[in-house]
Amino acid sequence: MTTRKEFDQGLEHLHNLIIEMGVFVENALVESMEALKTIDTDRARQVIKKDPSLNQMEEKVTEIGSKLIATQQPVAKDLRRILSAFKIASDLERMGDLSVDIANVVLRLEGQKLIKPLIDLPRMAEITQLMTYESIQSFIQENVDLAYKMAKDDDQVDALYGQITRELYTIMMENPQNITQSSLLSFVGRYLERFGDHATNIGESVVYLVTGSRPDLNV
Amino acid sequence: MEALININKLNLFYGAFHALKDVTLTIPEKAITAFIGPSGCGKSTLLRTLNRMNDMIPGTRIEGGIAIGGTEIYSNEVDVETLRKKVGMVFQQPNPFPKSIYDNVAYGPRLHGITNKRELDEIVETSLKSAVLWDEVKDYLKRSAFGLSGGQQQRLCIARALAVNPNILLMDEATSALDPISTLKIEELVQELKDKYTIVMVTHNMHQAARVSNQTVFFLNGEVVEFSDTEKLFSNPVDQRTEDYISGRFG
Numbered sequence: 149m150t151t152r153k154e155f156d157q158g159l160e161h162l163h164n165l166i167i168e169m170g171v172f173v174e175n176a177l178v179e180s181m182e183a184l185k186t187i188d189t190d191r192a193r194q195v196i197k198k199d200p201s202l203n204q205m206e207e208k209v210t211e212i213g214s215k216l217i218a219t220q221q222p223v224a225k226d227l228r229r230i231l232s233a234f235k236i237a238s239d240l241e242r243m244g245d246l247s248v249d250i251a252n253v254v255l256r257l258e259g260q261k262l263i264k265p266l267i268d269l270p271r272m273a274e275i276t277q278l279m280t281y282e283s284i285q286s287f288i289q290e291n292v293d294l295a296y297k298m299a300k301d302d303d304q305v306d307a308l309y310g311q312i313t314r315e316l317y318t319i320m321m322e323n324p325q326n327i328t329q330s331s332l333l334s335f336v337g338r339y340l341e342r343f344g345d346h347a348t349n350i351g352e353s354v355v356y357l358v359t360g361s362r363p364d365l366n367v
Numbered sequence: 368m369e370a371l372i373n374i375n376k377l378n379l380f381y382g383a384f385h386a387l388k389d390v391t392l393t394i395p396e397k398a399i400t401a402f403i404g405p406s407g408c409g410k411s412t413l414l415r416t417l418n419r420m421n422d423m424i425p426g427t428r429i430e431g432g433i434a435i436g437g438t439e440i441y442s443n444e445v446d447v448e449t450l451r452k453k454v455g456m457v458f459q460q461p462n463p464f465p466k467s468i469y470d471n472v473a474y475g476p477r478l479h480g481i482t483n484k485r486e487l488d489e490i491v492e493t494s495l496k497s498a499v500l501w502d503e504v505k506d507y508l509k510r511s512a513f514g515l516s517g518g519q520q521q522r523l524c525i526a527r528a529l530a531v532n533p534n535i536l537l538m539d540e541a542t543s544a545l546d547p548i549s550t551l552k553i554e555e556l557v558q559e560l561k562d563k564y565t566i567v568m569v570t571h572n573m574h575q576a577a578r579v580s581n582q583t584v585f586f587l588n589g590e591v592v593e594f595s596d597t598e599k600l601f602s603n604p605v606d607q608r609t610e611d612y613i614s615g616r617f618g
Contacts, residue, residue, distance in 0.1 A: 152614075152616065221574050222614075223573070223577065223601045223602070223613045224601060224603060224610050224614055225610060227602065228602075228603075360603030
């Protein structure tokens, strides 16, 4: 008889850490975007302050995964579970950093009034938030269809990003005084676009976990 | 890789017990093929059919065929001694003869009629070198084989098998009685031998199969469940039963 108790516990721990990181990242995105909408620097600072705990979770994933590889010699899907946990944790950690980047934009906008009410950036953020949620759901349910569906939403994110940058260029051309704020806001667009790419990567990891092959969902 | 061993719809019965069921396999030459599976799955039984070791077990009945290099080994014309010269075997427990190191290796060639001292010397040296044992024993060839460590004894048994110039080397759990370092030495040796020999190994150690072999066959209850490249079988098996077994969910 082979016992897998310790092994299964380790895998479950990894699984739970990924979910925890996913929830954390989703919150960080919502918080940083809320802070941006009202240029709420306190709220932005909270996002920055909390980020190290996300990094610690990623380190924990690496630690547990390495230990399982060293001691349990995983093969097949067990091995893919660990490899995809590494990859997903790394994507989530980057997504956390992108929320911090958005929060830093808020700090740089301190004391300013927004040149225009934000409409498209929050829409982009909503879609990327949904993508994050669905990527984690596809991981939990090992649902390949959901991973593909989620990755399709990235097209909308990319389209909005194009639209936002065009609009901000126009604003900059109209009045050079708006250049600083406009560039900062276009950075936010860029951060959100990257955020969506990382969610798509998570979807790819889910497909790899389930099927053993790596598709490119980022097209 | 060319096919060397063709097993075709092989059924084997020990009395009423159906030990191998419709096994069809093609084993390529000059490669390492590993048989894995839980105890009683038929992997050792199949290995032993390849040099007709099961002939000695009373009540064994075989249907179907095994061809090695195109020759049906269960046909009446086949001489079993000649077959076993071509298909050597190494067992779980190192089993040197109670003789000197030299005589152990020279035993087979002598049996097959080689008496010339120089010729025997050469065979002994080449075989011991092939088994990566020469450097350790070249000054003690007249000493008893029982003075060697377990790992050395097993390499001596490999040298003894190689001395009669086989094409195929069967290894039945050949490292399971050895310590990890001796095991690694045998694994390295096997890697070198595959350039010249076709190796079929039965192992309980899945990670050994994963490390060493080119192809892996997974058996369950006398049937072949899955046969594929080792890398594929251990990274993305097709059959759920294979996945469960290699992940340690049963067996």
